[in-house]
Amino acid sequence: MKAIRASRFSFVFPLFVVLLFVSKVHGAEKHLAYLVPDARIPFWNIMADGIRHEAAELDYRISVYSAENQAKKELEFTARAIREEVDGIILSPTNSSAAVTVLKLAEQAGIPMVISDIGADSDNYVSYIQSNNYQGAYDLGEMLALKMEDKGWSNGTVGIIAIPQKRDNGKARTRGFLNALEEQGIGSAGIFQQSDFSYRETYDFTRKLIARHADLRAIWLQGSNRYQAALDAMADAGKADQLLLICFDAEPEFLDMIAGGELVGAGMQQPFLMGEKAVDTMDLHLHGRKVKKVQQVDVLPVSGRNLDQWLPLIMRNVLGHGMESQ
């Protein structure tokens, strides 16, 4: 498994480099719009940076509209982009449902659209760029199993605090993680779905898992932003030293936490890379090239073991450091 993972990244990275340095004459005098849910959120901002960066590379004029998580603004920006007769729209919708209306309006206006990260409930887009959630979760499962093996825990269960499972990315993450656990012979203690994504919610779920399952060995958070609540709950339960925490997605502080062993690992998406890929895809489409309807970007399973190795990649594609928009 490790060999496979190394092989995959050995392929992705050269591709990234090629794309980074390819000729930038494709989008001359063309105008693209990027509808971002909320540019204030680092993930989206990093993705916007990737889009800007690649648009600049390809000589596209890019307009980034941040809806600040408001559907009205998203629609208004869509209408505005349509009125401005942009050549293409890259959309990271506030949600998959809202994406449908945007796609509909763009379709009616004859403007091609590429979706980046959050999917749409319709398929009238050029291409959909998404993280490979299944692969990322599966790698995390293997990573946790390895850690437990290191700990000498031959048995025990893992509690899961999941994002809503109605979302495709949530279902893919759960399926990938559980498959890995099953292959490693580790049982699941149960799963709680987040609804309001609050600190309290994650804290309570963690306490319940601890209280109900004496053999609980780890907590897996499918989101990254409430990791502290989980840590606090484990600490409050007096299990800080007896439980492991592993997360999907990444926060800037995760690098230190992984390095410090506070966090077993994290499945890190690559928003910057996704933004770049979205622009590239639009460029290919505008030039009449055929593109894949769905394109998946690897999630980086970062642990203490590979942190140092992947740090440059993490810094660029995950955190967007050093590649800010100009």
Place this chain on the structure above:
Amino acid sequence: MNSTVAGDNRAPSLIVRATLAMISVILLVFLLHAVYVYTSQRAEIIDATKDDINESLQRLSENIAPFMAAYSVNEYEKLVATETALKEHFAVVVKDREMGEIIGEPYYVSGRIRSEEGGYVAYQKDSAALNERLGQAYMSDTATITGADGEALGQVSVYASDAPLVAKLHKVIVEELLTILVLSVTLSLLLIAVLRRYFLHSLQRIDLAIRHRDEEGIPLQPVPDLQYREIRGLGQTINTMLESIKESRAKRKIESLRLENTITGTHTGTWEWNVNTGETVFNERWAEIVGYSLAELAPISIETWNALVHPDDLKKSARLLERHFLGELPYYECEARMRHKNGHWVWVMDRGCLMTRTDDGQPLMMYGTHQDITERKEAEKQLSMAAGVFRHAREGILITSAKGIILDVNAAFTQLTGYARQDVIHQNYQLLSSDRHGELFMKTMLKALHEEGVWSGEYWMPRQDGAVFPALMTIAAVRNRAGEVEHYVTLVADISNLKQNEDKLRLIAHYDNLTGLPNRILLTERLRHATLVARRRKEELAVVFMDLDGFKEVNDTCGHAAGDQLLTILADRMKYALRECDTVARLGGDEFVVLLPDLSGKDGCRQVLDRLLAAVSAPACLGEGQVQVSASIGVSIYPQQPDVDADTLLRQADMAMYQAKQNGKNQYYFFQPVSAPMMPVLPG
């Protein structure tokens, strides 16, 4: 007889008829129900559609509002799509005013509409085809979408087409038809099952019971006792009918046998005639009467009769038939002659009666008989002749029964006897018995009748006035074919004249014409009879031979007439002088013989002899003169030793008279046997 009645297969089936009737009723009921359901369902569907529209409008306007306010267009569009599909609306169109502002139009219009293919497609306000289709909606309604603050966010319109209505009604119709079909089939099957189980089964049992029939079609077995009251009642009724039929048939059989025996016994020919078609049926006897067999007469029709009957009788028959057909005669009856196979005519009594008529009253079927009456006709002929004899014969004819009851007499009989016919009819033959005939006579008569069948003889027939007359009567027994005496016929001929003539002849032969005294013949008979009686009674008699003295002189002087007159006078005087039992006879001329029976010797007769001499010798007046003669008398006495016969006595008296004559006349002289050798027998 196990054969099925002809035409069974063509007869309608009770089960089929009942089932069809029930199916018809069921279909009618359910069709009416279907019409009612269709009408009510249509109203309900329309109301339900309206309700659905209103309900959807209410639900959509409430549910869309927050999404519309949040610009979650896709969400409310999903609501719309869900509601449209769920309620199967024809179309739902939403006008979003806020969204319209965003895109720079009055409304952002979205929605769902059913396509021609039946699925739903997104409504596009700029699509003429979709707008045209929207205009085909059957009904629609619109509700305003208001925000939390009451501001109008937009509108939602729900459209319904008549397609669901038609589909639902079609479904209703199909369901109803299926229901009708299923219920009809189910009920029919149930009906058939019930009919078969409770009705047909019973009928089949009845049918099975009465299936085995005799040659006349009458069931051999009674209907079994069935379970159900009504059918049991039917079975009992059938059994009662069967019993009645059997009894009736037994009676009919007896009657038929009687009729057949009667027909056979009476040698009666029978015929059936379809007056309308001329078809005719005869029995063998009918043909036999005319000397044929039925096969020889084939083909048989009314023409067979027409060809054989005498032309004159055919006309008569036709007239009688016509009168019978018209109702003037209760029966047809005609004596007709038919040509026998051998060529002669036979008489038949043709009788018949019209039994059926056609619907329009025309004669149809007639049945009758033929009776050979040839013998009867011959008998009638002979009887007619006999009747003529009976009526016109001069002899009285008397017909009695075998028991002697007088049945009839003819006119001659009434004339002979004075009895009126009604006086003797039904009277016993004893009425005509006569006292003159003794018991022996009657026994002799009856014996002759019994043994020989006939008796003939003289009979003293009594008259109504009590007198009798001599009749020559012949009684003949009339026997039937069995030889039994049925009648006696008595012929009575009056022989009174004959008897009188006989008396006259007897008188002429035995008496003297002049004096009326017995002559020699009668004297001889009486003398013989008297000698027999005297011998039997041991009595004496005397034979007196008397010859007149001087009669020749009277006869010569006074004439023969005077002599005859004198003889008459003397005869009368001698009858008066003698006893009643005495006989005086004239032998001829002036010779007389007197027979004196029952004497007591010579002395007993001397007084008589003296009175004779006195009577003869007394003067007799002849005309104006008077004459006187005397008599010489010879007497012989019987019995004598040895015995003598009458002729000898008479010769002895003659010889004694000669002695008296010789001794001087007017005296009597007894024959002396010693002188007999002197009295040779002289020829009379």
